[in-house]
Amino acid sequence: MKKIRSVAGREFMATVTTKGFVFGILIAPLLIGLLIATVPRYLTKAPPKIEGQVVVIDPTGAVTEGLTAYLTPERFAERRQKTSLEIEKATPEVIRSRTSAVPGARTAVKQSIDDALGSVPRLQVVALPGGSDQEAAKAPLKVPLPDHGAGPDTRLAVIIVDADAVRPADGRDTYGTYELFVRDKLDDRLVDDLHAGMRDAIVASRLQVAGFDGGRIRVLTSVPRPDSRTVTAEGERTTNKELNILLPAAFMILLLVSVMTSGQYLLTSTVEEKSNRVVEVLLSAVSPMELMTGKILGQMAVGLLVLALYAGLGVLALVSFATLGLVDPFLLVFLLIFFVLAYFIFASMMAAIGSAVNEMREAQSLMTPIMMILMVPWMLWLPLSREPNSLLAIVLSFVPPFSSFVMLLRMTSVSPPPMWQAWASVAVGAVGVYGALWFAAKVFKVGLLMYGKPPTFGTLIKWARMS
Amino acid sequence: MANAVVLRNLTKTFGETTAVSRLDLTVPTGALYGVIGPNGAGKTTMIRMILSILFPDEGDLSVLGHPTALQAKDRIGYLPEERGLYKRMRVGDFLVYMARLKGLDGQGLRGEVQKWLERVDLLDCEHKRCQELSKGMQQKVQLIAAVIHRPDLLVLDEPFSGLDPMNQRQLRDLVLEEHRRGATILFSTHIMTHAEQLCDHVVMIHRGQKVLDRPMAEIRDTFDPHRILFEPLDPGADAATLRSMAGVVSITTDNSTWDVALDPGASAADVIPRLVAAVTPSRVEIRRPTLEDVFVSIVSGGAAAAVDDDARLRAAVRDGGSEVRR
Known part of the structure; x- marks a missing residue:
């Protein structure tokens, strides 16, 4: 046991002190967070100025006015203001309270939102009578922009309104629409604004023609959608629909990342020991079984560290958003149990492959089927989390190595399985672990001192039977 | 006196190839045995079976009184032919790790490591990474890893290969020192002069079979040309x-x-x-007959002709030896 502890200790330290681990596991997430926080700021700090003409060929004569009004800088600013308020409203209370507590933070947040929405375009709507030459109107769109960018006279878009867009043609009760032609690489936000403006102008004209009061209808048809509230024994809280879908995914990603990270490190270190020829020195001091066990346990500690780190960050995030209550602590216990089960199966395979190959390149072909197996629960995440009690979900939650992933997915879903199924899955997983370790131990013993031709899975099975 | 290693009818095959065939060997406690033979003779396979790194297909063995070396690993030191170190690990840390695997306690281990490093003029390398050392230095580090726990049985597979004369001498002195301490030493080599200089007893293996197993003095007498x-x-x-x-x-x-x-x-x-x-x-x-003469004559004459056939061997040494000299 002391030797296994020594091997495990070296394995753990040799992994967590590498630059790759420190950067990949610790610094990379920090950097990503930093980038997410800062890059959009710089990207939208100086959004391109939008300036130019929008030509409208309007045979109805009733749309241009509405569009012109919609595209005035004042109306743009008004809409931006509204969106800004909506974003602020959607922001969790905890962040809102913090930003208002810090001097200047509120202004900074508002500025960021404004930046993200872009600057207010300066557009001139030019109306052409119906029957104007459409090709001639579109021709300026093909002319490349001058080096200094678009100016007030640059044609940005041409809109051709159908003659029956406001009044249906005789004998029909359906309306026509419009066509929109834009210059190459026009800001997609402006395109959205043009569509919205046309819709607004055409609907307003149609209502007017039909003798309705547009403003009145808007008021009558407006029903603000409230957030649903989840009622629990602890009280009421806003239902977080996204979290219901994301929580199972988050748990599975945690499981996958920790299992794959540590399994990959185990493979690398085993191949390294074999190709460095240090393995024979080790085998003179420990048995193959002690070596394999020590390595698997050492890398399990690495996996647990990764798991603790990321799960800890997740819990911290939930605490920050005052949504910790959404996660049952019992699930965290099961996350740990399923990690151990999934890890042992995956690590056994990695140890077997690592001992069998001469270099990492040779390991790739053997790794492919294992990685595909690991990807199955990930690919089935959405259907499984939406239908956690489907036949497929139930069957997969009792088939190692899928069982750990699928059962965790089901347990974190909106309709978790009964507890006996969870424990039965754990039991089946434990049997899977035993089988995987048995196979790995046999292959490990033979493979470690085998050099030469890269083995296939068939070779590994032959070794297991031979050993 | 009990025997440190006893092999009886040991056989190991790899697929169609028989690496070791019906090998018998007895190494008394405290002896210094040299195992010689050409490349591919089966020396390393025999050594790996003694150390329970490989397991025989047939036959029995006893190592330090145990039926398997797994029960006596902490009393055995091993320097394999295929040298290997953790490249990024520091020399001192590697030796402490190996000592721990050999059952030594953490207390005073660092001091012991330093003492050994000083003994082979590598004290200034304690904090260097293994990959920064020259091949000869790495070999010395590996030898320390093999002897740091003061083993009762020291098995060295081609210990002198790749070393310059100065390091060879240092290594030889160290091996002899271990022998004087009382350790049983079994080493394989294809450099005959090393076996001649060091060994009490020589075992020659050819094509997986033992073709010679005699004390050095007896070889000199028997094969006097x-x-x-x-x-x-x-x-x-x-x-x-x-x-x-x-x-x-x-x-x-x-x-x-x-x-x-x-x-x-x-x-x-x-x-x-x-x-x-x-x-x-x-x-x-x-x-004087050299092991090289004996070796070359057996290898060129064929193992079958040489097995326990002193007369034919002697003749082979005479003829082959003179030919070699010419």
């Missing part, structure tokens, strides 16, 4: 004057050196005074 190397002081002296002398079978001349073959019944002590009286020499030397 009965030859005298004679260099006349006068380069113009005629060798024919000695050919008719009693006890002399033939004389082969090679530049200024005469190779005098003696009758098997004749004694060099009797013949030399008569040779010297007949022709004044600048040098006279009794030709």
Whole structure:
């Protein structure tokens, strides 16, 4: 046991002190967070100025006015203001309270939102009578922009309104629409604004023609959608629909990342020991079984560290958003149990492959089927989390190595399985672990001192039977 | 005295290839045994079976009184032929780790490591990464890893390969020191002079079979080629004057050196005074059998011809030895 502890200790330290681990596991997430926080700021700090003409060929004569009004800088600013308020409203209370507590933070947040929405375009709507030459109107769109960018006279878009867009043609009760032609690489936000403006102008004209009061209808048809509230024994809280879908995914990603990270490190270190020829020195001091066990346990500690780190960050995030209550602590216990089960199966395979190959390149072909197996629960995440009690979900939650992933997915879903199924899955997983370790131990013993031709899975099975 | 290693009828095959075939070997406690043989003879496979890194298909073995080395790993030191270190690990840390795997306690271990590093002039390398060391230095580090726990049985597989003469001497002294301490030493080599210089006893393996298993002194006696190397002081002296002398079978001349073959019944002590009286020499030397002669003759003559067949071996040494010299 002391030797296994020594091997495990070296394995753990040799992994967590590498630059790759420190950067990949610790610094990379920090950097990503930093980038997410800062890059959009710089990207939208100086959004391109939008300036130019929008030509409208309007045979109805009733749309241009509405569009012109919609595209005035004042109306743009008004809409931006509204969106800004909506974003602020959607922001969790905890962040809102913090930003208002810090001097200047509120202004900074508002500025960021404004930046993200872009600057207010300066557009001139030019109306052409119906029957104007459409090709001639579109021709300026093909002319490349001058080096200094678009100016007030640059044609940005041409809109051709159908003659029956406001009044249906005789004998029909359906309306026509419009066509929109834009210059190459026009800001997609402006395109959205043009569509919205046309819709607004055409609907307003149609209502007017039909003798309705547009403003009145808007008021009558407006029903603000409230957030649903989840009622629990602890009280009421806003239902977080996204979290219901994301929580199972988050748990599975945690499981996958920790299992794959540590399994990959185990493979690398085993191949390294074999190709460095240090393995024979080790085998003179420990048995193959002690070596394999020590390595698997050492890398399990690495996996647990990764798991603790990321799960800890997740819990911290939930605490920050005052949504910790959404996660049952019992699930965290099961996350740990399923990690151990999934890890042992995956690590056994990695140890077997690592001992069998001469270099990492040779390991790739053997790794492919294992990685595909690991990807199955990930690919089935959405259907499984939406239908956690489907036949497929139930069957997969009792088939190692899928069982750990699928059962965790089901347990974190909106309709978790009964507890006996969870424990039965754990039991089946434990049997899977035993089988995987048995196979790995046999292959490990033979493979470690085998050099030469890269083995296939068939070779590994032959070794297991031979050993 | 109990035996450190006993192999009985040991056989190991890899697919169609028989690496070791029905090998018997007994290494007494405290002995210094050399295992010699050409590349691919089966030396390393035999050593790996002794250490329970590989397991025999047939036969029994006993290592330090146990049926498997797994029960005595902490009492065995091993320097494998395929050298390996953790490249990024620091030398001191590697040795502490290996010592721990060999069952030593953490207390005072660092001091012990430093003592050994100092012993092989590597104290300044304690904090260097293994990959920063030269090949010879790495080999010395590995040897420390093999002996740091003061093993009862030290197994060295080709310990001198790749070392310069200075390091070879240092290594040889260290091995002898371990032997004096009481450790049983079993080492394999294909450099015969090392076996001659170090061993009490030589075991020769060829094509997986043991073809020789004798004390060094006995080999010298048994395989005495009965030859005298004679260099006349006068380069113009005629060798024919000695050919008719009693006890002399033939004389082969090679530049200024005469190779005098003696009758098997004749004694060099009797013949030399008569040779010297007949022709004044600048040098006279009794030709001793070298392991290289024995080795080459067995390898070139075929193992089957040599197995326990002293007479044929002796003949092979005579003929092959002179050929080699020429």
